[in-house]
Amino acid sequence: MITDMGLRHTLQEIEGWQGQYKRVLRWQHRIRMADTARSSADQLDFLLAFFASCFDLRDWLIASGVDRESVTALFRGNVELRVCRDIANGFKHFRITDHPYDAKFSVVREYVPENWPSYVGHGESKWNIVAGEDMFDLVALAHQCVDLLDEFLHDQGLNAA
Template identity: 30%
Template sequence: MLEQFERAKRYLIKIENLYAGIFSSSGHDKEAYDDDDVVSFFIHCYHIRDWIIHLNKSGITKQQVDLYINQYQALKICSDLANGSKHYKLTRSLRTNCQPYISGTGVSSIWYTGNGGGEVMRCTYTISSNAEFFDALELAKECIQLWESFINELTIMKDQHCPGN
């Protein structure tokens, strides 16, 4: 379970880096600024669910994990964004009322002339869900915090059921 959680955290770092800025000595490289890393974060983040269910060591059920997800708007958006991005046709119902999507990308650049020159591109991403707009980085951070809390609860449950582990 922790392997998938760590993978999602690595994608969070990629989003943070996009927001902080990417340096290019050759100017703007559109491939470096697409939304693939943002979408990949939400896919990997949502699939922490599967790892919890399949590596279950604390007796938690799939329904309990889904109940946890459904308590939090950030995890519901993460779920629907991941499934909508990953599957051509959804076979499960949405947790939100309307399929979330990346509705906006902001890009700003700063040119540097010293030290060989180059450009720093900073990106921001907006996610639309149910006629509301969310900053992708803030949503991603909230999802990681929620999963971390849940994983900590599971660890406590496991330790209570299996002393000495």
């Protein structure tokens, strides 16, 4: 049994919140690069992984010393990040009980006719979420979440590099 290898820091400590932010961006890239070789189930998996990573960034920021109230205000004050939170918690815990935007949200596939413009290579369907009175395109929602995070990081003077 190895008890002490002399390692002083974990990868999490070395990377900090910036490492988690970069993981969020990689999931966003995977969503963007979804193509005809990917099944609809793969697309959904990429989207769910993105939203889980995106919401996890909240905890990373707070643990790194970013003001808790500012981070909480960001995630509670933007419908996009509230829906992100519901997706992350809904698929982690099965039920959402703590201040959801919509605890009974529905993730649905919407048919997109072949001749209509579509951002996905196979162009026949896209993933949406119905939450409250709203319907969001999940790919567009992912990009909106990153835009909100970028604005917050900039306003806080935080460098993601």
